[in-house]
Amino acid sequence: MSKRQKLWAAKVRETLRIRLGWICRECGETSGLEFDCITPTGHAHHRLSTDQRATFYRRQMAVGNLQLLCADCHAAKSAHEQGPLGATASDRLPPP
Numbered sequence: 720m721s722k723r724q725k726l727w728a729a730k731v732r733e734t735l736r737i738r739l740g741w742i743c744r745e746c747g748e749t750s751g752l753e754f755d756c757i758t759p760t761g762h763a764h765h766r767l768s769t770d771q772r773a774t775f776y777r778r779q780m781a782v783g784n785l786q787l788l789c790a791d792c793h794a795a796k797s798a799h800e801q802g803p804l805g806a807t808a809s810d811r812l813p814p815p
């Protein structure tokens with residue numbers, strides 16, 4: 720990936736954080752924030768490159784499915800989502 724793509728991805732993520740208020744939606748934390756899909760979309764996007772992931776998050780934002788969580792709240796939510804049924808069904812969806 721080129722330096723330009725990396726810069727672009729960083730810019731996209733910053734813009735999204737600003738639009739989401741730069742705050743954890745659960746507890747109000749403002750540091751160590753991570754993007755979270757409100758409705759779980761599986762973990763396929765974690766294997767994408769940085770710029771592909773930026774596009775993915777931007778698309779989630781466009782459909783109102785993106786929020787910010789701090790690392791603690793994100794871990795708690797993920798643990799809850801990975802129940803007995805897990806998020807494996809959505810992992811089988813074709814890439815966007």
Ligand SMILES: [Zn+2]
Nearest residue numbers: 743746789792
């Ligand atoms: Zn939090």
